[in-house]
Amino acid sequence: MEVIDLRSDTVTKPTAEMRKAMAEAEVGDDVYGEDPTIHKLETIAAQIIGKEAALFVPSGTMGNQVAAMTHLSRGEEVILEAESHMFYYEVGGLALLSAAQTRTIPGKKGFMEPEAIAQAIRGEDLHFPRTGLLCLENTHNRAGGTVLTPAQIGAMAQIAHDRGVPVHLDGARIFNAATALGIDVRELTAPVDSVMFCLSKGLGAPVGSLLAGTKEFITKARKNRKVLGGGLRQAGILAAAGIIALEKMVDRLAEDHYRARLLAEDLANIPRLMIDPKAFPTNILICSVAKLGISAERFSALFAQHGILTNPTSPTEIRFVTHKDVSEAQIRITSNVINQIVKAVNHF
């Protein structure tokens, strides 16, 4: 059976060109600073993302956590959006690794009102923790791949900077945001002090993310990566795929967005499924099945039997993620199968 895997863009397989580059990569011991392919990736990444320096890390989670460890001192407070990945999906790493306390602010599509951020930043008081970091997320995963504009990021970062609080951007899918807005990614990263982005999602590399910031920040971050066990040896094999991800795979993200739009429009036409295609500007869709009378988990299990894989994100919602390994034809198959299943469910 043909599998159409819409669970995440992390499922993308490396391209033939990546595998060839990996096989041919020049390598050395990166803990000794001797891997030329890692150096090349970090140099290209810093330039593209508009920061002084970058650090290759095995995963986005490690990149975010290393950033937090580098910005924070023990017992400080971190301000995050209430549905953010760093709060929701990073295994309590802020508490575990940075000894930080989290303070969440509900956002709209990842945007927190600057006024709410201003109120959350602690003043001087014997009883208060110090506010040590503001975290932003673009695109916003749980909101459905929604996009923050440079003006929105600038407004949130400004409030923090005015009070001496640094800003980290979880930009796992920052190139999807830049693509949707039709702007240079540096417009989105200029207002923040550090940014993490993933090579292993829509960009198709098998492994890896980058953390970027000032030279001084990255020097400290390198030490924090080491303590987490992220000091890698002949990792140029991985970096070789990452270089192709950055140089060849960014421009095609618009295709993923187009296919997500097609799928959203098809799903919107299926009776009793609820989705607003305009609400999802990138490659992530969230569709409500609340009117179907069965749970998202049961419904998704019905089309999983036809090889169509998705992730339920709540009892009434299913997430679909498009990526380079799902074709337009497979999008049409997906909506046809789901349409048939909805008809069958209506007869239960």
Ligand SMILES: *Cc1c(COP(=O)(O)O)cnc(C)c1O
């Ligand atoms: C995927 C993701 C991460 C973490 O990446 P991993 O490589 O899976 O650890 C961080 N933030 C966001 C918003 C993500 O979507």
